[in-house]
Amino acid sequence: MKQFDTAKPDEPPIPAGPVRAAGRTGRRRPAFGSYMDADLQKRLKVWCVTQDIEIQDALDEAVRSWLDEQASKRAG
Template sequence: MSPKKFDVAQDDEPGTVPVVRSSTRKTDPVRRRRPHFGSYMDADLQREFKIACIADGIEMQDGLEQAVRLWLSKRPTT
């Protein structure tokens, strides 16, 4: 079985890494670029989050992005 090939975007921004996010079909990946982000969280919270992402069929990075967007949308504007 040969590895799948993905097109690399020509307009890559410095400091970003390629991310392949699965769409609704596993055979149809969507290519996106995101800057690297690292953080720490409680181990039990991470485990619960990982289980929820698996149950919803999404990547953890997509679930985290959704959570941050929701949190930001609920913050009072200054």
């Protein structure tokens, strides 16, 4: 599966694994908008604050994990 790297050519590649750093990671990400259940959004915000992780990093990790799981279901 191709990994999308949004870094400029003179910057190091973006790691494919989960990111656990709080604050700006220096990664350039395209804007993405969506809607989610208000209760789920509240739980996500609370969890991210208590874990000191940015919401965008948590969503990135969750979507990557879900996509990997879907791919393994199709392959299996």
